[in-house]
Amino acid sequence: MRYSLLAASIGLCFSGQLFAATYQLTELPSHNGSKNTFVSDANDSGVVAGRATELFNLKIDVSYxxxxxxxxxxxxxxLKEARDRIDDPIKFTLDDIQNNNATATDPDAHAFMRGYLGQRNGxxxxxxxxxxxxxxxxxxxxxxxxxxxAQRDYTGGELSRSVVSFITAVSSDGAMVGWGTAPYTKKNEFTKKDENxxxxxxxxxxxxxxxxxxPGGEVIELPSPSFDADYGGQSIATDVQKLDDGTYLVIGQSAVSVAKDGQDRFDDMCKNESEPVNVCVWRLQNLSEYYNREAYQWKLDANFNIIPGESKSIGVGLVREDDEERAHIGTALAVNNAGVAVGHSQTRKDDNFIIRQRAGFFKDGTFTQIVDHVEGYESSHGVEINNQGVAIGYRFNEFTLGRKExxxxxxxxxxxxKYTEIKSFYDGSALFPEDINDAGYIVGQAxxxxxxxxxxxxxxxxxxxxxxxxNINDLLPCKSDAFPYSVVEAVKITEDNRIYGVATKTAKRRDSxxxxxxxxxxxxxxxxxxxxVLLTPDSSGQPEQCAPEEAETYERSSASFGVFSLLALPLLMLRRRRK
Structure with missing residues (x-):
């Protein structure tokens, strides 16, 4: 399914005095079955992809x-004692859950079992x-x-809700790329060693x-090397460009081999005794040390057929030494129409192996580091590149155990x-660029x-x-009952300077x-x-003179606190776009 969304006909362009303009905010549709809705990418035609979190009413299997x-x-x-202390007693018992599956009707029982399962996610x-x-x-x-x-019996024939999925990028014609995990199947056929x-x-x-x-909504799996057919390999697609010849260039990351260290762990641990072998492999994969994973590309023709020979690694920032056994990892997160990709990779310094990632670009099969780091513990990530060859990213300048980077x-x-550091709002203010258009305007969060x-x-x-x-909020109306928004993240800026992002607002609180x-x-x-939200530029507008920050309510100061656990760096790193 492809949608032409929110064709906000604006035709507004800027000729230098961008900050003389203000923005008009339009709240985009939210997902009905969840608490929070986000934008992950959009193209210049208004085709938008996103993500919902805190889905309601997940089906819980208590039979086992x-x-x-x-x-x-x-x-x-x-839990019972804690709720009794605040004179808000729970109304369910464990018998209610076991015999009547109270998780389907009692929100406290549902939340309790979700927490219990969440603590046992591994x-x-x-x-x-x-x-x-x-x-x-x-x-x-x-x-x-x-x-x-997929549907599962243990959820009553509904979707398993056991997967992670992302749509990471939208191309100029509405094609998209992303990645997902496989749904879990409940099996009761394995007998542990020495048990009956x-x-x-x-x-x-x-x-x-x-x-x-x-653009029609068909999902096409992107192949990766078939070295690990038994356990599925590992890959993600992070960006897509529709090229002038009608083909599609997709980049991301793929496992290319099992690391020597990972194979040794497999041989030692996965003996089909205490757990099935594929469960043991899943545990190793979760450690991120099982596969060698490199920046990767795929190409598709105009009819969406994968072009043979064009699925290949596009580089990693170091060459393996004979005595190295651990996994090597590199990732491409964005690509421009010239085929230059940006991302990050492990590199070396003074012939020593460096664990932390370094920002760089991938071109002609070679990774070139962008940031000149001083210390081995420093790291950086490249997240986007425009068609003029300007890449953006962020670096961790300081790191001490127990202290903030x-x-x-x-x-x-x-x-x-040429490397340029962006001065943030105040000394020590963390700043995360997320997108750049061809005119050189950068958006993000800080x-x-x-x-x-x-x-x-x-x-x-x-x-x-x-x-x-x-601060984008300075280009919007002052916060009020009529305008309840605080824009906490700018995700995408189009070539005509529309901005897609995420705002917080106050709404009725809902249980699980x-x-x-x-x-x-x-x-x-x-x-x-x-x-x-969609922010549309208005060159005739004038910024409002809002009350001083100290005169605003506490709600303004805390509006983004609860939601920023959802805007975490892993999302920022994997949600890259460029079209």
Missing amino acids: IDFSDETLIREYDR NAEFQKLNASTSLIYATSSADEKVIFD ETTVFFEREFSSKGVFIT QVKGFYFDVNDK EAENLGDNPRREAFLYNTSNSELQ LGQVMKDSSGADEYESIAVP
Whole structure:
């Protein structure tokens, strides 16, 4: 399914005085079955992809749970005591869950079991749940796009909700790329060594596969080397360009071999005694040390056929020494129409192996490092590149165990090798660039105010031609009941300077079943949620003179606190776009 979304006819371009303009904010459709909705990418025609988190009403299978387990009983008792202390007693018992599956009707029981399973996410003997999904936006809705999830008996014939999936990029014609994990299947046919009864295991066929989604909505799996056919390999697709000849260039990362260290672990651990072999492999894959993973490309012709011989590694930042056994890792996150990709890779310094990633670009099968790091523990990530050859990213300048890293944004011209660091809102303010258009405007998120351990992050707009940094919220109406938004992340800037992003606003609080929550007096409770927004430039507007920050309510200061656990760096690193 391909959608032509929100054709905001604007025709507004800027000729230098960008910051004389203001922006008009349009809230995009949110996903009905979840708490938070995000944008991950959009193209200049208004085709938008995204992601929903905190899905409501996940189906929980309790049929295999041992309700006599002391750990489960202790966790229940702890919750009951805590709720009794605040005079808000729970109304379910473990018997209610075991015999009547109270998780389907009682939100407290549902939340309790979700927490219990979440703490055992690394244990293959328990159901896996993931409360997120990929989205494609329509004119009036944000619709789920299923990549690999499937119906399962243990969820009553509904989707397993055990997968992770991302749509990471949208091309100029609406084709998309991304990746997903395989759904888990519940099996009760394995008998552990020296035991008589079978044990339930939740197993999956592969850890992740990159995909290409045609403008018509067909999902095409992107092949990776077939060295590990038994356990599925591992790959992700992070960006796509439709080239002038009608072909598609897709980049990302793929496993290319099993690392020597990973093979040794497999031989020592995966003996089909205490768990099935593929469960053991899943555990090793989760450690990120099983495969050698390199930046990778795929090419498809105009009819969406994968071109033979064009699926290949495009480089990694170091050559393996004879005595090296651990995994080597490199990743491409964005590519421009000249085929130059940007990302990060492990590299060497003074002939020593460097574990942390270094930003760089991939060209003609070679990785070239961008940032000149001083210390071995420093790292950096490249996240985007425009068609003029200007890459953006961020670096961790300082790192001490137990202390916060200092994050600096940068841009780098691949053609003249010029590196420029972006000055943030204040000294020590972390700044994360996310997108750059061909005119050199950069958007992203940065710490706008130092609030101790939880600094407030807001969206920014940066002009490379004059080094001006602007808080996007300063270009919007002052926050009020009529305008309840704080834009906390700018994800995409189009060639006509429209900005797609994420804002927070206050909404009725909902429990894990999707029901509106009430306080002790019966009144609705409220919370901050994430919503997708489109910002359209208005060159005739004038910024409002808002009240000083100290005169604003606490809600303004805390609006983005709860949602920023959802805007974590792993998402930022894997959600790259360029079309």
